[in-house]
Amino acid sequence: MSVHRFRSSDESFRASIAAMQDARLRPELQWEEIPAPSRMAPHAWAATGEIVLHDEELAAGRIVVLHDPVGQESWKGTYRMVVLVQAQLEPEFAVESMLGDVAWSWVTESLELHDAGALELGCTATRVVSQSYGALAERPSTVDVEMRVSWTPSGEDLGPHFAAWAAMLAAAGGLPPAPPEVAALRTSHRATAPRQDGADRP
Numbered sequence: 001m002s003v004h005r006f007r008s009s010d011e012s013f014r015a016s017i018a019a020m021q022d023a024r025l026r027p028e029l030q031w032e033e034i035p036a037p038s039r040m041a042p043h044a045w046a047a048t049g050e051i052v053l054h055d056e057e058l059a060a061g062r063i064v065v066l067h068d069p070v071g072q073e074s075w076k077g078t079y080r081m082v083v084l085v086q087a088q089l090e091p092e093f094a095v096e097s098m099l100g101d102v103a104w105s106w107v108t109e110s111l112e113l114h115d116a117g118a119l120e121l122g123c124t125a126t127r128v129v130s131q132s133y134g135a136l137a138e139r140p141s142t143v144d145v146e147m148r149v150s151w152t153p154s155g156e157d158l159g160p161h162f163a164a165w166a167a168m169l170a171a172a173g174g175l176p177p178a179p180p181e182v183a184a185l186r187t188s189h190r191a192t193a194p195r196q197d198g199a200d201r202p
Helices: 011-021 091-095 099-113 159-172
Strands: 029-034 043-053 056-072 077-089 118-130 142-153
Touching (some): 043 159, 077 159, 099 142, 142 159
Antiparallel strands (some): 043 056, 056 077, 077 142
16 A cells, blocks of 8 residues: 655644544455545545455445645534545446435445444435447446545544445445444455546545
8 A cells, every 4th residue: 555645744634544544344345545636625635445346346436535624614624525436337227216316325324334423414426327329239238326425524533434435335336234343354455546537526
């Protein structure tokens, strides 16, 4: 795993990130630290991750932890989690009118599962249906979902929020919930980063 150089000596932020990295996470999660966006807050940390089962990638995403010691009005706190979740869904989701509600339930249930208190929680779910015609008509239709989620942790223990992001990825990838007590102590620190477009957007 790469080592990120913090832009200042904010010991509170360092301690929060170190504790977060010791969280119990799903064994299917493979994650890797990446350079964090520099314009969103005085301090930031970021990682990409993917859910892999039997050598198959089921979902991928990104997590960014922002910290402003004096707080930001829109956050209602000094920390902000900004996550991205991407997955390819079953074809029947192409006509599923409730997909947005389903995606929102993945978010709320993942936070509840890990007792990750969240304030100012927001989510945008985007569905992309790809259909082929003409010479490409034999290609099956594909349905991709992208979720952009942000929230303010209600406390400084970020471990549950890291685990909740992993749970969101797993849910989008079609895996059942895994209670925290059966999660792995350590996960593999290898990941293929998802698209980096809009890296500074929540």
